[in-house]
Amino acid sequence: MTATPQSEIALALDASDSGGQYLTFMIAGEEYGVEILRVQEIKGWETATPIPNTPEHVLGVLNLRGAIVPIIDLRKRFNLESVAYGPTSVVVVVRVSNDDQERTVGLLVDGVADVYRLETADIQPAPDLGGTINTEFVHGLATVDNKMVILLELDQLLDLSSVPDATPDASAPDEAETD
Amino acid sequence: MSIDIDMAEIAQLFIEESEEGLATMESGLLELTMGAADPETINTIFRAAHSIKGGGATFGFTEVSEFAHHVETLLDEMRQGQRQVTQAGVDLLLQSVDCIRDMIASLAEGDIDVTRAKELQVDLETMLANPAEPAATDNADPSTSNAPNAEPGATIGWSIHFKPHAEMLRSGSDPLRLFRELEELGPLDVVVKGVDELDFATLDPQVCTLAWAISLHEPAPREQIEEIFVWVVDECDLLVDPILAPSTPMATPTKPKKASSNGPDSGSIRVNIDKIDALINLVGELVITQSMLSRFNGDFDFTQLPKLRDGLSQLHRNSRDLQESVMAVRMLPISVAFSRFPRLVRDTSNALGKQVELQLTGENTELDKTVLEKIGDPLVHLVRNSLDHGLEIPEIRLAAGKPEVGIIALNAYHEGGNIVIEVVDDGAGINGEKVLAKAREKGLVASDEQLSEDQINNLVFMAGFSTADKVSDLSGRGVGMDVVRRNIADLGGHVSVRSQPGIGSTFTIRLPLTMAILDGQLVRVGKESYIISLVSIAETIQSSADKINQVAGQAELFQLRDVYLPILRLHELFGIEADSTNIDDGLLVVVEANGQRVGIFVDDLQEQQQVVIKSLEANYRQTQGISGATILGDGKVALILDVPGLIQLFYNQNAAGQNPTPAVAGF
Structure with a gap:
C-alpha cells in the first residue's frame, strides 16, 4: 500500500462535513476513533528500536518496508498506566501532517475495535x-450503540515538532566551549 | 494533449541546452583578452548565442530570442573584426548572459520579467549605435565595416558559398529546402559545383559531393540567412560574404564544436557511456549468478553445498560491484561546482579593486550529485570571504613584500572515504587578537577563557560573528560562516580553518563521498546495536581500569599512549542498560570529530558492513547524537551515531554536571 495522496486526505476531510468512516480502537477500556482514510495499515506489535533521550511515549522506530516509522504508545501519551504488550496489541499506522510535512506514525493501541x-x-x-485535561486533540464525541x-x-x-527536547541543556549556547 | 507534453519536454531540453550555451558564453567571455581576442573564442560565444536565439524562436520564447538577437549582433561585429573587444563590451555581454539566464530560469514558471532585459537592450543598442573602432587587423573600408550589421548599409546582397559535408544528407537535411527558404528573402542565383566529377557508376545517393555558390540579390540581414542554415551549420562549410561596392570578403568558417557538457543543476544528469556499459555488464553477471543459484532450487543435497557457497559469494561480489557502479552514475566531477568561480572572482575582485589569480586543481574529482548541488553555496561564501576579508588591496600587498596579485586556490582531492575541498588564499590571514577581542565583546567567549590558536581561528564559524570593519555588499553582516558550517554539517561533513597572520588562510571542507551509503561498524550496548561510521573511528582498544583516571571524581580519562582521552559511556548518555558498566569488560572505540577525540565505551564490536542511510527526520525528527537509521539484515532498525553531535551532547551534559533525565512531554 502506498502513501495516501494529499488529495485523498483532503477529500476525507471534506467528506467529514457530511460524515465519514472511522476506525476505532481500544485503550484502557475506552473506544477511540480516527478517520479511516488516515490509516495506512494495521500491523502486529514487534519490539521497536528505542531512540535515546526521547519522551517516554515514543517507543522507538520500526522498519515499515524500508521506511523508518516512529511508534507512539497512546497509553503513555495519555498518561495511563502501562500494560504488558499482548497478542492483541497492534500498531495502527496513520499519516499526519504538521508544518507542511507529512509523516507516517505508528500508534500502539490495546486492540482494534470496529469501523463505523x-x-x-x-x-x-x-x-x-x-x-486539568487537554482536549485539543479530541476532535469530537460520538455515540454508537x-x-x-x-x-x-x-x-x-502527534505534533512531534512540539515534543520538547529531552535534554534541554544540549542546545546551542554552550557551543563556545566545545568549538 | 500528447503533443503538448512533447512540446513541454522539448522546451525543457531547450532550457537545459541554453544553460549549457550560457555557460559556454560565460567561460568564453572570461577568456577573451582585451584588444586582441582569439577569433575562435568569439566564434564559440557567437554560436552559443545564436543557438539560444534560434531555439528561443523555435519554441516561441520571443522575449529570449529578441534579446539574444541584440547580443548576437554585438558579438557578430566583434567576430567580424568591426569592433574592438573592449572591457565595457565584455562586461555588457556578461550582464546579458546573466539576463538571459534569468529569463530562461523564469520560463519554467511561465512568467518572464523583461524589465532588466529592456534596460540591457537599450545599453546594447547604444553600444551598437556608437561607431565602433575596428579591430587592429581590420583592412576593410571603415565606412562600410563600421556600420552595424543589422543595417547592412552599403551591402547590396550576399554571396553564399555552401558546401555540405558528405554525410549531411544522411541527417535528413535537404539543400533544396534551404534554397527555397533563401528565395523568400529575395531573388537568387544558384550555381552548382562538382556535377562534372559525378560518376554515375559509383554514385552513392546518400553522399553529397556537391557545392553551391549562391548570390542573393537583396540586402537581407545576415542573421536571417544564417538562421536558414542554423540546422545544418555543423554539417557544412558555409561562407556568407556581403556583396559590397568595395567588396570586403570576410571568411566566417563555422566548424562544428561541442558545447561544454557541464550544465548547472538540473533534474537530469549526463552519464558517461562507459559507466552505463559497466552497469550493463554487471547486470549480465548478476543474471548469470541468478541462473546458477536457481539450479539449487529444485533438488538440493549436501554434496552441492560448496557450489552454493561459491554462488552466494559471487552474488555478494556482484551486488557490491553493482552498488558501486550505480553510485558512480551519480558521481559528477567537482568542476561543475568550480565552473562558476572564474566569473565570481573576476567580478568581485573588480568591485573590490583587488588583483586576484584563481587557481583550480583537482577539478575532475568526483562526488555525489546531491552533495555537489549543496556544496556550491557554502563554497561561494568561502571564496567571497577570502576575497573580501582575506586578500589585501595591491598597495598593502606590495608594502608587505608580497606580489601584487593575490592568489585564491580551490583544491579538491580524495582522502580516505572523504572528499576534501580547500579554499586557500595568500592574504592577511585571520587576525587572532581581533577575533578573540570580538568574541569576548559579543560574549561568545568568557573573558578569562584561554583558547589555542586553532580554537580562535575556528571562532569565525560561530553565529553572529564578523570581523569586517565595515559592512559591505559581500560580507560583514556576521551571518554566513555559521551558515557555511551548518550547511556542510548537514551534508555530513565539516569545515575547519588554518591561518597564519600575513601568510594566508586555508579553509578545509571534508565531505563524505556519498550521502546514501555508509561503511559502518556495528557496536553493541546491552540489547541495542548502533552503527558508527568507519571513517570516524581511529582505533578500537581493550580498556583496562588501571589506565583510567578520575578527574574531580567525575570525568573519566583513559591514558592512550601519551594522550588522555575522555571516556564517553554510551549507556549513560543514552540511558540504556549495558551488559556491564565495568570498564574492564567492554571496549573503547576511539573516534575523532572536529579535531576532538573521545573513547566511546561499548559492550562489544559486531561486524562491519555497508549500510543504507535512512532518514529519521522523514517521519520523526532530528535527534541529537543520531544521524539516521538503517535496516539490518534481520529487518531490525539500527541507529547510526552522529559522532560530532554525540561528542557535543557528551560535553554539554558534562557541563551541566548531571545525567539526562528524559523529560515527559508537555502535552
Whole structure:
C-alpha cells in the first residue's frame, strides 16, 4: 500500500462535513476513533528500536518496508498506566501532517475495535473538561450503540515538532566551549 | 494533449541546452583578452548565442530570442573584426548572459520579467549605435565595416558559398529546402559545383559531393540567412560574404564544436557511456549468478553445498560491484561546482579593486550529485570571504613584500572515504587578537577563557560573528560562516580553518563521498546495536581500569599512549542498560570529530558492513547524537551515531554536571 495522496486526505476531510468512516480502537477500556482514510495499515506489535533521550511515549522506530516509522504508545501519551504488550496489541499506522510535512506514525493501541460510519450530526464537539485535561486533540464525541467513541484529532495529537527536547541543556549556547 | 507534453519536454531540453550555451558564453567571455581576442573564442560565444536565439524562436520564447538577437549582433561585429573587444563590451555581454539566464530560469514558471532585459537592450543598442573602432587587423573600408550589421548599409546582397559535408544528407537535411527558404528573402542565383566529377557508376545517393555558390540579390540581414542554415551549420562549410561596392570578403568558417557538457543543476544528469556499459555488464553477471543459484532450487543435497557457497559469494561480489557502479552514475566531477568561480572572482575582485589569480586543481574529482548541488553555496561564501576579508588591496600587498596579485586556490582531492575541498588564499590571514577581542565583546567567549590558536581561528564559524570593519555588499553582516558550517554539517561533513597572520588562510571542507551509503561498524550496548561510521573511528582498544583516571571524581580519562582521552559511556548518555558498566569488560572505540577525540565505551564490536542511510527526520525528527537509521539484515532498525553531535551532547551534559533525565512531554 502506498502513501495516501494529499488529495485523498483532503477529500476525507471534506467528506467529514457530511460524515465519514472511522476506525476505532481500544485503550484502557475506552473506544477511540480516527478517520479511516488516515490509516495506512494495521500491523502486529514487534519490539521497536528505542531512540535515546526521547519522551517516554515514543517507543522507538520500526522498519515499515524500508521506511523508518516512529511508534507512539497512546497509553503513555495519555498518561495511563502501562500494560504488558499482548497478542492483541497492534500498531495502527496513520499519516499526519504538521508544518507542511507529512509523516507516517505508528500508534500502539490495546486492540482494534470496529469501523463505523458517522454522520456529521452524530459528532458532538468535545466538552470543556476543565484545565486539568487537554482536549485539543479530541476532535469530537460520538455515540454508537450507546457507547461513547472519542474521535481523535491526529494532527494535534502527534505534533512531534512540539515534543520538547529531552535534554534541554544540549542546545546551542554552550557551543563556545566545545568549538 | 500528447503533443503538448512533447512540446513541454522539448522546451525543457531547450532550457537545459541554453544553460549549457550560457555557460559556454560565460567561460568564453572570461577568456577573451582585451584588444586582441582569439577569433575562435568569439566564434564559440557567437554560436552559443545564436543557438539560444534560434531555439528561443523555435519554441516561441520571443522575449529570449529578441534579446539574444541584440547580443548576437554585438558579438557578430566583434567576430567580424568591426569592433574592438573592449572591457565595457565584455562586461555588457556578461550582464546579458546573466539576463538571459534569468529569463530562461523564469520560463519554467511561465512568467518572464523583461524589465532588466529592456534596460540591457537599450545599453546594447547604444553600444551598437556608437561607431565602433575596428579591430587592429581590420583592412576593410571603415565606412562600410563600421556600420552595424543589422543595417547592412552599403551591402547590396550576399554571396553564399555552401558546401555540405558528405554525410549531411544522411541527417535528413535537404539543400533544396534551404534554397527555397533563401528565395523568400529575395531573388537568387544558384550555381552548382562538382556535377562534372559525378560518376554515375559509383554514385552513392546518400553522399553529397556537391557545392553551391549562391548570390542573393537583396540586402537581407545576415542573421536571417544564417538562421536558414542554423540546422545544418555543423554539417557544412558555409561562407556568407556581403556583396559590397568595395567588396570586403570576410571568411566566417563555422566548424562544428561541442558545447561544454557541464550544465548547472538540473533534474537530469549526463552519464558517461562507459559507466552505463559497466552497469550493463554487471547486470549480465548478476543474471548469470541468478541462473546458477536457481539450479539449487529444485533438488538440493549436501554434496552441492560448496557450489552454493561459491554462488552466494559471487552474488555478494556482484551486488557490491553493482552498488558501486550505480553510485558512480551519480558521481559528477567537482568542476561543475568550480565552473562558476572564474566569473565570481573576476567580478568581485573588480568591485573590490583587488588583483586576484584563481587557481583550480583537482577539478575532475568526483562526488555525489546531491552533495555537489549543496556544496556550491557554502563554497561561494568561502571564496567571497577570502576575497573580501582575506586578500589585501595591491598597495598593502606590495608594502608587505608580497606580489601584487593575490592568489585564491580551490583544491579538491580524495582522502580516505572523504572528499576534501580547500579554499586557500595568500592574504592577511585571520587576525587572532581581533577575533578573540570580538568574541569576548559579543560574549561568545568568557573573558578569562584561554583558547589555542586553532580554537580562535575556528571562532569565525560561530553565529553572529564578523570581523569586517565595515559592512559591505559581500560580507560583514556576521551571518554566513555559521551558515557555511551548518550547511556542510548537514551534508555530513565539516569545515575547519588554518591561518597564519600575513601568510594566508586555508579553509578545509571534508565531505563524505556519498550521502546514501555508509561503511559502518556495528557496536553493541546491552540489547541495542548502533552503527558508527568507519571513517570516524581511529582505533578500537581493550580498556583496562588501571589506565583510567578520575578527574574531580567525575570525568573519566583513559591514558592512550601519551594522550588522555575522555571516556564517553554510551549507556549513560543514552540511558540504556549495558551488559556491564565495568570498564574492564567492554571496549573503547576511539573516534575523532572536529579535531576532538573521545573513547566511546561499548559492550562489544559486531561486524562491519555497508549500510543504507535512512532518514529519521522523514517521519520523526532530528535527534541529537543520531544521524539516521538503517535496516539490518534481520529487518531490525539500527541507529547510526552522529559522532560530532554525540561528542557535543557528551560535553554539554558534562557541563551541566548531571545525567539526562528524559523529560515527559508537555502535552
